[in-house]
Amino acid sequence: MLEENVKNILTSRVYDVAVETPLQPANQLSERLGNQILLKREDLQPVFSFKIRGAYNKLAQLSAEEQARGVVTASAGNHAQGLALAAKKLGVKATIVMPKTTPEIKVHGVRSRGGKVVLHGDSFPEALAYSLKLVDDKGYIYIHPYDDPHTIAGQGTIAMEILRQQQGQIDAIFVPVGGGGLIAGIAAYVKYLRPEIKVIGVEPDDSNCLQAAMAAGERVVLPQVGLFADGVAVAQIGEHTFNICKDYVDEVITVSTDEICAAIKDIYDDTRSITEPAGALSVAGIKRYVQREGCTKQVLVGIDSGANINFDRLRHVAERAELGEQREAIIAVTIPEHPGSFKSFCEALGKRQITEFNYRFHENGSAHIFVGVQTHPENDPREALVKGLQDKGFPVLDLTDNELAKLHIRHMVGGHAAAVPDECVYRFEFPERPGALFNFLQKLGGRWNISMFHYRNHGAADGRVVAGLQVPHEERHLLPAALDAIGYPYWDESDNPAYKLFLG
Numbered sequence: 009m010l011e012e013n014v015k016n017i018l019t020s021r022v023y024d025v026a027v028e029t030p031l032q033p034a035n036q037l038s039e040r041l042g043n044q045i046l047l048k049r050e051d052l053q054p055v056f057s058f059k060i061r062g063a064y065n066k067l068a069q070l071s072a073e074e075q076a077r078g079v080v081t082a083s084a085g086n087h088a089q090g091l092a093l094a095a096k097k098l099g100v101k102a103t104i105v106m107p108k109t110t111p112e113i114k115v116h117g118v119r120s121r122g123g124k125v126v127l128h129g130d131s132f133p134e135a136l137a138y139s140l141k142l143v144d145d146k147g148y149i150y151i152h153p154y155d156d157p158h159t160i161a162g163q164g165t166i167a168m169e170i171l172r173q174q175q176g177q178i179d180a181i182f183v184p185v186g187g188g189g190l191i192a193g194i195a196a197y198v199k200y201l202r203p204e205i206k207v208i209g210v211e212p213d214d215s216n217c218l219q220a221a222m223a224a225g226e227r228v229v230l231p232q233v234g235l236f237a238d239g240v241a242v243a244q245i246g247e248h249t250f251n252i253c254k255d256y257v258d259e260v261i262t263v264s265t266d267e268i269c270a271a272i273k274d275i276y277d278d279t280r281s282i283t284e285p286a287g288a289l290s291v292a293g294i295k296r297y298v299q300r301e302g303c304t305k306q307v308l309v310g311i312d313s314g315a316n317i318n319f320d321r322l323r324h325v326a327e328r329a330e331l332g333e334q335r336e337a338i339i340a341v342t343i344p345e346h347p348g349s350f351k352s353f354c355e356a357l358g359k360r361q362i363t364e365f366n367y368r369f370h371e372n373g374s375a376h377i378f379v380g381v382q383t384h385p386e387n388d389p390r391e392a393l394v395k396g397l398q399d400k401g402f403p404v405l406d407l408t409d410n411e412l413a414k415l416h417i418r419h420m421v422g423g424h425a426a427a428v429p430d431e432c433v434y435r436f437e438f439p440e441r442p443g444a445l446f447n448f449l450q451k452l453g454g455r456w457n458i459s460m461f462h463y464r465n466h467g468a469a470d471g472r473v474v475a476g477l478q479v480p481h482e483e484r485h486l487l488p489a490a491l492d493a494i495g496y497p498y499w500d501e502s503d504n505p506a507y508k509l510f511l512g
Contacts, residue, residue: 009251009252010196010199010200010256011200013157013160013161013164013193013196013197013200013252014164014196014197014200014201016157016158016160016161016164017161017164017165017167017168017193017196017197018168019161020061020065020158020161020162020164020165021064021065021068021069022060022061022064022065022162022165024064024068024097025054025060025064025093025094025097026053026054026060026061026064026165027052027053027054028169029048029049029050029052029053029166029169030049030052030173031046031047031048031049031169031170031173031174031309032046032047032049032278032279033045033046033047034046034047034274034275034278034279034291034310035278036274036277036278037274037277037278037291041294041295041298042298042304042305043294043298043303043304043305043306043307043308044305044306044307044308045291045294045308045309045310046174046307046308046309046310047275047278047279047291047309047310047312048166048169048170048309048310048311048312049279049281049312050166050287050311050312050313050314051281051283051287051312051313051314051315054093055086055089055090055093055117055121055316056086056089056314056315056316057086057089057090057239057287057313057314057315057316058086058163058166058190058311058313058314059085059086059087059089059090059091059153059314060089060090060093060094061090061162061163061165061166062090062154062156062158062159062160062161062162062163062189062193063087063090063091063093063094063151063159063162064090064093064094064097064098064162065158065159065161065162066094066151066156066158066159066162067079067091067094067095067098067100067151068094068098069158070100070149074149075098075099075100077147077148077149078100078101078102078103078146078147078148078149079091079095079100079101079102079103079148079149079150079151080102080103080104080105080139080142080143080146080148080149080150080151081102081103081104081105081139081150081151081152081153082104082105082106082132082135082136082138082139082140083104083105083106083153084106084107084110084114084132084135084238085114085238085239085316086239086314086316087153087154088104088106088114088117088118088123089114089117089118089121089123089316091104091123091151092104092117092118092119092121092122092123093121093122095122095123096121096122096123101124102122102123102124103123103124103126103139103142103148104118104123104124104125104126105126105127105128105135105136105138105139105142106118106125106126106127106128106135107127107128107129107130107132107134107135108127108128108129108130110127111318113318114316115127117316126138126142130439152246153187153189154186154187154188154189154190154246154249155187155188155189155246155247155248155249156189156248157248159189160189160192160193160196160248160249160252161193162193163189163190163192163193163194164192164193164194164196164197165193166190166193166194166311167181167193167194167196167197167198168197170194170198170309171197171198171201171202174307174309176307177306177307178202178205178307178309179205179206179303179306179307179308180205180206180207180208180258180297180306180308180309181194181198181205181206181207181208181308181309181310181311182208182209182210182261182289182290182291182293182294182297182308182309182310182311183195183207183208183209183210183290183311184209184210184211184239184240184286184287184289184290184311184313185209185210185211185217185218185240185245185260185289186215186239186240186241186242186286187242187245187246187249188218188245188246188249188250188252188253189246189249190311190313191207191209191218191249191253191257192246192248192249192252192253194207194311195207195252195253195256195257196252196256199256206258206259207256207257207258208257208258208259208260208261208293208297209253209257209259209260209261209293210260210261210262210263210289210290210292210293211240211260211261211262211263211289212234212236212237212240212262212263212264212265212268212285212289213234213262213263213264214232214233214234214236215230215233215234215237215240215241215242216230216260216262217229217230217233217242217243217244217245218245218250218253218257218260219260219262221244221245221250221253221254222253222254222257222260225254227244227245227247227250228244229243229244230243230244232497234265235437236265236268236285237265237268237284237285237286237289238285238286239284239285239286239287239313239314239316240286240289261293261296261297263289263292263293263296264332265328265332266328266329266331266332267292267295267296267332268285268288268289268292268332269285269324269325269326269327269328269329269331269332270292270295270328270329270330270331270332270333271288271289271291271292271295271332272285272288272325272329273325273326273329273333274288274291274295275287275288275291275312279312281312281315282315282317282322283312283313283314283315283317284314284315284316284317285317285321285325286313286314287312287313287314287315288312289313290310290311290312290313291310291312292332293310294308294310328414330363330382331408331414333385334383334384334385334389334390335382335383335384335385336363336380336381336382336383336408337380337381337383337390337393337394337406337408338364338378338379338380338406338407338408338410338413338414338418339379339381339390339393339394339397339404339405339406339407339408340376340377340378340379340404340405340407340413340505340506340509340510341353341376341377341379341397341402341403341404341405342374342375342376342377342402342403342509343374343375343377343402344374344375353377353402356396356397356400356402357381357393357397358396360381360382360383360388360393361381361382362379362380362381362382363380363381363382364378364379364380364418365377365378365379365380366378366379366418366421376509376510378407378413378417378418378421378510380418381393390406390408394406405505405506405509407505407506410504410505410506411435412435412474412501412504412506412507413504413506415435415472415474416435416472416474417506417507417510417511420510420511421510428459428460428476428478429478430478430479430480430481431459431460431476431477431478431502432476432477432478432479432484432487432500432502433460433474433475433476433477433500433501433502433504433507433511434474434475434477434491434498434499434500434501434502435472435473435474435498435499435501436448436472436473436474436475436496436497436498437472437473437496437497437498438472438473438496439496447494447495448473448494448496451490451493451494451495452477452490452494455490456477456478456479456483457477457478458475458476458477458478459476459477459478460474460475460476460511461473461474461475461476474501476511
């Protein structure tokens with residue numbers, strides 16, 4: 009099977025429109041990690057993503073009759089722009105179905121490259137269903153974003169370039185994984201020619217469809233996927249792609265949102281370019297791998313797969329990058345409610361820099377303060393910070409890994425309510441589309457009072473919400489079914505210590 013895949017890669021027609029991207033040393037990151045880190049700069053493609061390779065190769069392999077029928081796909085991301093440009097180059101009519109909620113920058117990106125945009129539905133599944141209907145109604149050829157042999161072969165040309173550009177030592181190649189087209193193409197080529205090189209997939213820890221499939225030995229459907237790295241937010245690995253990955257991918261590493269944000273900053277520091285979250289996955293995976301293995305003097309390649317990031321998401325990235333780099337800790341500290349306590353706390357911190365401080369008077373004689381403090385993963389880890397404060401008599405709660413604290417509590421400290429009986433607290437991910445809040449309220453049906461509500465958007469396809477509901481104890485058993493009916497992912501945070509300290 010590998011030989012056939014390699015033959016398809018070697019005969020792929022991608023360079024009519026795609027460019028051979030550089031394999032760039034990441035000097036600062038290499039020095040810090042003690043290994044040579046090389047970045048394959050696919051963000052420098054004409055559509056700022058590797059997707060142009062597979063899209064063009066698939067279109068180029070169609071017969072003249074098929075090209076004349078026109079092509080269609082459903083996409084709100086990089087595949088849409090890649091297909092639009094590929095079709096324009098080949099003179100093929102391309103229709104791209106996108107959800108009505110797609111950011112204008114992406115709609116404009118497709119139209120500016122010659123694609124016809126059809127806005128349909130409020131979510132991707134609705135757009136996908138309509139695109140398939142157009143196949144039946146209009147006779148269009150459907151172009152899958154990843155699960156097609158020609159698409160896989162087009163993406164595999166990246167591996168061909170890497171092995172030509174770095175002919176000496178390569179110990180591992182780290183590849184972001186969504187539907188699997190990119191890693192399948194790279195794994196097929198690398199394992200045929202240089203089987204000693206590890207091919208390692210990297211996924212967000214809340215969108216790990218390949219890792220789950222490899223563990224199960226078959227394709228599985230994730231019940232929900234995180235949307236921060238929207239370029240890889242796929243619930244099920246492709247069929248063609250999995251047939252390759254299950255045999256030729258060495259392992260899959262998962263990383264957190266904070267680690268992805270830190271990796272975006274790492275790439276910026278070395279290249280002065282800003283990648284999208286999915287594009288930074290490989291660097292986050294390299295850092296996790298080096299930390300786990302303790303390896304040095306290896307040559308590790310990361311695929312910088314794309315740079316299509318909405319500008320307003322940078323706020324969230326900057327906010328979380330230091331946490332992902334372990335250079336900031338978020339802690340809750342209880343101090344006595346009397347003059348001089350804050351000074352004593354600052355003295356206990358020593359020379360550490362305070363990055364955030366939230367406090368409000370509380371009536372029980374103790375003050376709960378929400379504090380961000382600079383740390384260093386080697387010289388001054390957060391464990392040393394917490395232990396040092398505890399040794400000096402300050403009760404400390406480490407909130408650095410607490411999503412509720414980082415997404416909401418830090419913006420709500422000061423809203424402590426003295427008495428809210430029967431309050432339950434839930435965290436939600438709302439789709440960013442008109443009517444999402446109304447749908448939430450309508451399906452909740454006014455049965456229980458909303459005692460707290462905080463919403464924070466960070467430029468993604470989902471809005472982050474925390475809500476308090478006053479639910480009498482005898483009605484608690486009705487709550488899960490009511491929340492399931494709303495249809496939004498949710499988490500019970502009623503026992504979250506950050507909530508109890510600052511809001512409960």
